Amino acid sequence: QVQLVQSGAEVKKPGASVKVSCKASGYTFPTYSINWVRQAPGQGLEWMGWISADHGNTNYAQKFQGRVTMTVDTSTNTTYMELRSLRSDDTAVYYCTRGLAWLDYWGQGTLVTVS
Amino acid sequence: EIVLTQSPVTLSLSPGQRVTLSCRASQSVRSGDLAWYQQTPGQAPRLLIYGASKRAAGTPDRFSGSGTGTDFTLTISRLEPQDFAVYYCLQSDGSPRKLSFGGGTKVDMK
Numbered sequence: 001q002v003q004l005v006q007s008g009a010e011v012k013k014p015g016a017s018v019k020v021s022c023k024a025s026g027y028t029f030p031t032y033s034i035n036w037v038r039q040a041p042g043q044g045l046e047w048m049g050w051i052s053a054d055h056g057n058t059n060y061a062q063k064f065q066g067r068v069t070m071t072v073d074t075s076t077n078t079t080y081m082e083l084r085s086l087r088s089d090d091t092a093v094y095y096c097t098r099g100l101a102w103l104d105y106w107g108q109g110t111l112v113t114v115s
Numbered sequence: 116e117i118v119l120t121q122s123p124v125t126l127s128l129s130p131g132q133r134v135t136l137s138c139r140a141s142q143s144v145r146s147g148d149l150a151w152y153q154q155t156p157g158q159a160p161r162l163l164i165y166g167a168s169k170r171a172a173g174t175p176d177r178f179s180g181s182g183t184g185t186d187f188t189l190t191i192s193r194l195e196p197q198d199f200a201v202y203y204c205l206q207s208d209g210s211p212r213k214l215s216f217g218g219g220t221k222v223d224m225k
Contacts, residue, residue: 035214037160045152045160045203045216059211062116095159101207102150103214104171106159 002026004034004096004107011113012086019082020110022096029077030054033100036070036081038092039109046092050100051079086114117142117208119217127225134191136220138204143184148207151180151189154219155200163202164189191222199224 007021022034036048049060051070058070069082079096094110097103118141128134138149146167152160162171164180167187177192191198204217 037216044219045154045205047214047216050212050214057211059213061213097159100212101148102162102165102205103160104162104165106161109159 002098002105004098004105006094006096006107006110009111009113011115014087014114016086016114017082017084018086018112019080020094020096020112022079022081022107024053024077024079024098027098030074032098034070034072034079035097035099035103036068037095037097037103039095040089040092043092048081048094053077053079083112086112088114090114116213117144117206117215119204119206119215121202121204121217121220123220124218125221125223127223128194129225130194130196132194134189134194134198134222136189136202136222138182138187138189138217140185140187140206144187144206144208146183149180149182149187150205151178152203152205153198153200154203160203194222196224198222 003025005023033050033052035050051058056072071080091114096107098105120139122137149167151164154160163174168180179190201219201221203219207214
């Protein structure tokens with residue numbers, strides 16, 4: 001079965017960086033892009049960007065341009081999302097999710113706390 | 116950038132009632148690129164509807180999606196206790212693709 005398994009919770013100081021991983025299994029990895037979506041406490045869903053799992057092409061939401069980097073390791077079917085210059089309002093659950101026109105499978109989420 | 120506006124923000128209803136949720140786009144969205152999600156507390160979102168009207172695997176048939184252009188609707192024919200949740204619409208547009216979510220509608224129990 002399709003699974004996206006994310007790394008564990010992180011606590012970071014303001015100004016630091018965080019790197020969250022997402023390991024995929026149960027499907028042909030290069031076939032689907034991986035998106036990253038975040039959700040601040042009590043708030044809605046916010047799309048951050050996507051990376052193509054075959055060639056590593058990326059497209060980031062304008063809000064995160066210059067502060068986010070998404071990478072892929074095809075040898076381990078793992079994608080990574082690094083967010084830099086963290087602020088308190090980056091405190092959120094970060095999800096990886098598969099797809100491009102719609103997002104069908106989601107990771108369990110990674111809580112990143114900036115404090 | 117396409118902005119999605121969902122209404123109402125909150126609905127207070129009873130089990131068995133019919134629910135209609137709205138998602139309005141700031142510009143036309145291709146029907147194939149509109150999806151609906153359900154999220155319960157502490158859980159990741161779950162895909163309910165894709166392509167505006169196609170039920171995802173495992174979505175009960177009491178859920179239906181419709182709409183074209185800038186106006187889309189998610190209908191729950193008869194609310195079940197497990198349907199009390201937050202619902203989001205999602206659109207995907209452009210080349211390269213950019214995605215955006217609506218602000219969500221919370222369906223809670225009266």
